[in-house]
Amino acid sequence: MPNIKLKAGLEIHQQLDTGKLFCRCKSILRKDKPDFIVTRKLHAVPGETGEIDEAALFEHLRDREFVYEGYYDNTCLVELDEEPPREINKEALEIALQIALLLNCKILPVTQIMRKTVLDGSNVSGFQRTVLIAKDGYVETSYGKIGIATICLEEDAARIVRREDKRVVYRLDRLGIPLVEIATKPEIKYARQAREVALHIGEVLRACKVRRGIGTIRQDVNLSVNVDGKQGARIEIKGVQEPRLIEKTIETEVRRQVELIAKGESKPEVRKALPDGTTEFLRPLPGAARMYPETDLPLLKIPRELVDSIRHALPRLKHEMRQELEKQGLNKELIKVLLDSGKLDDYKELLRVYNKPDFVAKLVALWPRELASQASISVEDVESKINNDIKAKLLETVKQGKLDESLVKQVMQAVLDGKPLEEAMKIEKPENLEEEIMKLVKEKPGLSINAYMGLIMSRFRGKVSGKEAAEILKKILS
Numbered sequence: 001m002p003n004i005k006l007k008a009g010l011e012i013h014q015q016l017d018t019g020k021l022f023c024r025c026k027s028i029l030r031k032d033k034p035d036f037i038v039t040r041k042l043h044a045v046p047g048e049t050g051e052i053d054e055a056a057l058f059e060h061l062r063d064r065e066f067v068y069e070g071y072y073d074n075t076c077l078v079e080l081d082e083e084p085p086r087e088i089n090k091e092a093l094e095i096a097l098q099i100a101l102l103l104n105c106k107i108l109p110v111t112q113i114m115r116k117t118v119l120d121g122s123n124v125s126g127f128q129r130t131v132l133i134a135k136d137g138y139v140e141t142s143y144g145k146i147g148i149a150t151i152c153l154e155e156d157a158a159r160i161v162r163r164e165d166k167r168v169v170y171r172l173d174r175l176g177i178p179l180v181e182i183a184t185k186p187e188i189k190y191a192r193q194a195r196e197v198a199l200h201i202g203e204v205l206r207a208c209k210v211r212r213g214i215g216t217i218r219q220d221v222n223l224s225v226n227v228d229g230k231q232g233a234r235i236e237i238k239g240v241q242e243p244r245l246i247e248k249t250i251e252t253e254v255r256r257q258v259e260l261i262a263k264g265e266s267k268p269e270v271r272k273a274l275p276d277g278t279t280e281f282l283r284p285l286p287g288a289a290r291m292y293p294e295t296d297l298p299l300l301k302i303p304r305e306l307v308d309s310i311r312h313a314l315p316r317l318k319h320e321m322r323q324e325l326e327k328q329g330l331n332k333e334l335i336k337v338l339l340d341s342g343k344l345d346d347y348k349e350l351l352r353v354y355n356k357p358d359f360v361a362k363l364v365a366l367w368p369r370e371l372a373s374q375a376s377i378s379v380e381d382v383e384s385k386i387n388n389d390i391k392a393k394l395l396e397t398v399k400q401g402k403l404d405e406s407l408v409k410q411v412m413q414a415v416l417d418g419k420p421l422e423e424a425m426k427i428e429k430p431e432n433l434e435e436e437i438m439k440l441v442k443e444k445p446g447l448s449i450n451a452y453m454g455l456i457m458s459r460f461r462g463k464v465s466g467k468e469a470a471e472i473l474k475k476i477l478s
């Protein structure tokens, strides 16, 4: 049996859920027709070392034209490289610091925003801004610790709309969306360990304010294989879709490398991950020295006080939150609904208005979902009509004893149907309620309390709370 040694590292890029990093545009990906189009051509120039970068040459040989599609209210002159960058987005910086601290990293007190050369046209300027904010962290795995080498905050690139013969068409809406880039040290020895690292980092990211869904996270693997002392080349695999696939992708590439090393044909390259766990050639590995300082921006200072305040309010990881919610008395199902909804922050905030975990969790996560499915609309549509202000007002009213808990979902329904909140909360009690209930009992004597309650609630649904009806019924029956 040959002695095969793997050395691998992960690089994970995650979009943050904030506005853009170096301008004040919103981070929204759009499908509608662009407002304008700009065309540019890229020329490879000798780098600081005096040589044309191999990757630059490769791109130059293709001699392409780049077309950029933009929107007036969603892209500005910063994306078009016609205006210097604005100050770094504070919220994005704070989220990146959270992530860094959750990954046990040391934060840099002073750091320099850099320009990283990008030659495929995906950045109008030909460079991507990136800033190293933390280093030297670690994650635990069942095989031991894996070091986190660096954490950078950077701008996402423009996205490809289509490739034509000698043109590539990009859309500018994605350009400038904040990304954190997490790079582990090349200490991973097993494919399964890589998966553990990716899963743990994924849990950390989801505990913070990051964007969700397809295309918001990108996972790259770099690796080299050594067979019986014969060292293979460095390989970068771009865009592995999910942690489960990381394991398979690495295993497949290791087998390929073992064969190549035996034939003496292992050479450095960048490969693209495919959904079936295999990879295909993408481009030669770019050379080093692709970074230089961003002179339009001052040094970035990360004050000690800021780091301390973030450290003291770090979000909890999902498995920790589950435990906390269980302690608050929520059942497993409701915990799942709440965690899946991504509304945990709203839940905590509203809990301060009305400290009844089970009820607030339903209001925040369960009922919007139920109302949405009943009306065949999206939860987002429900949330846009029943926002947090409305939820807080409902809770306030319940707390004051002016609205019964059991009527809240129905008030939400009325608001969703277009009634103003104040009006929806005015639930008219039927006149002579007590008499009506008395009549009902007399009509059908000898039923159980539950049976009477069923009858009462179906007749007066939405007009009386269950609690009130039960009280009247008890009085009558006794």
Ligand SMILES: [Zn+2]
Binding pocket: 020, 023, 024, 025, 074, 075, 076, 077, 078, 079, 176
């Ligand atoms: Zn902008």
